[in-house]
Amino acid sequence: MKLSPHLPLAALAWATLTLPASAGVMHDQNVTPDVIFGSGNVNGSFTVDRNNGVELGMRGKLRHNASGAPENTFNSNGDGTFSFNAGVAPTQSSPTPEWSVEWSINTNFDGTSGWNLNDLTYELGVDSNPTSATTFSTFDPIFGANGSAGSRVQWDHAIGNNLTGNGDGTSIPNASNDEPGYADLIDQNNVAQQSWKAHWYGISGFDPTIDGTYDFYLAAFDDTTEVARTQIQIIVGAGGAVVPEPGTMLSFAIIGLIGCGPMSRRRR
Template sequence: MKKTILNALLGVTAAFLISGAASAANVNPDVIFGSGNANGGFTVGTTNNIEVGLRAKQRFPVPANIFNYDGVDTYNFNAGESAPGSGRPLWSFEWSINTDVAGTSGAKVQDFTYQLRLDHDPSAGQSFTSFDPIMGPVALLGMDHSFGDNSTLNGQGVEVASGDAPGYANLIANNNVVQNSWQYQWFTVIDPLIAGLYRIQMDVLSANGELLSTAGINVVVSAVPLPAALPLYGAGMAVLGFLGWRRKQRAA
């Protein structure tokens, strides 16, 4: 029994190490928000000339271009919070939408509606908090998205001050690229101290609700390694967690 569990755990570890060597995807034209944010590590979906990108990223203890990406659609981070009682996970997520990635349609951000779905069920099941992050109330309250076009350089996106509704309307009417970097707990409730599997999905929809483009990622949160005195228990939990992740990935 011990050998069976250990072999399974080693197989899971080897598979992760191999998949971690896969190449990372970029978004177009670049990462335009903030400064020091590298391109790459995105899970990208492009249909109907609309590109959608999602990635998870290390946020604490120090923000870094560390994505722990498997090269397909899954990101791995340890359970934990930024400070005791903060409720902030060690990871955050970032998204990018380009409504005219080929530069041929002239479509702007305002020409579509959007749906961001954030899974708050740590199990293999899914339960989503959903909202429009660009045209909905959340966006209008914050208005901190970075906007640009296909020529905008890294970190050179344009933002407006919170509450500047006319300025925001001007940006969504005249740009085809919008991006942001967000912390998960701002929009839904999870326990950052427990292991879990979370699904994030971004959809771009037509005015009549037709799905035009989408991207989705899985964020695997692993428990902090157990003391050496409990290796068999830790191995067993890791294998059970992986099996649950595979079931959820197939369902997604």
């Protein structure tokens, strides 16, 4: 929505507060072709963007239930947010939370783009600020260095194509030191998926025991042009403390000035 310069100040302030969200993102979706990492992981509950033949999906997941086991429980609120309990995960040590973030990249989900994974670049944004404000760090989850393996580029993602079945993705273990094999996989395939725990993302000072709100986004680029983007929010406990955005504070200030109106000096 564009804001008209002719709107009254009160209307301008209200419009600023009610800007619509992106219309291209859909919630509680399946990803294409299926969930191809691990075994026993079901499809569904992904927040998905499908644009330019590219499908990007993200979701939260209950990684450690009361017994410490993974569970196909996603706690989606139907709007791109996922809610989980604060605390160290059962049977785990700090800073492991009960939840994880799962993502899926398909560069040719409907057969129209012709792209494989190595034809695009990517950006994964990770919010380290537990309040409602965001502090993002970013990296490329396909071409960026694998932090657990030094500077080499060889992730253990599950990789496949539009015919790969549930749990049947191909992964190269980090310890195998097979960068050429990984390069071949992303050159010949269009699907990559991964499931990561919060502290694996390198969130600085992450404390699973405090209430917080964490944002994550995933974007794909053809050269410098963004072709698709999805994002989710993990709400831990009651969520993070609300921090008013500068624009919101300005809007309230404008409304306050309007409410004051002209004042005349009282005569004695």
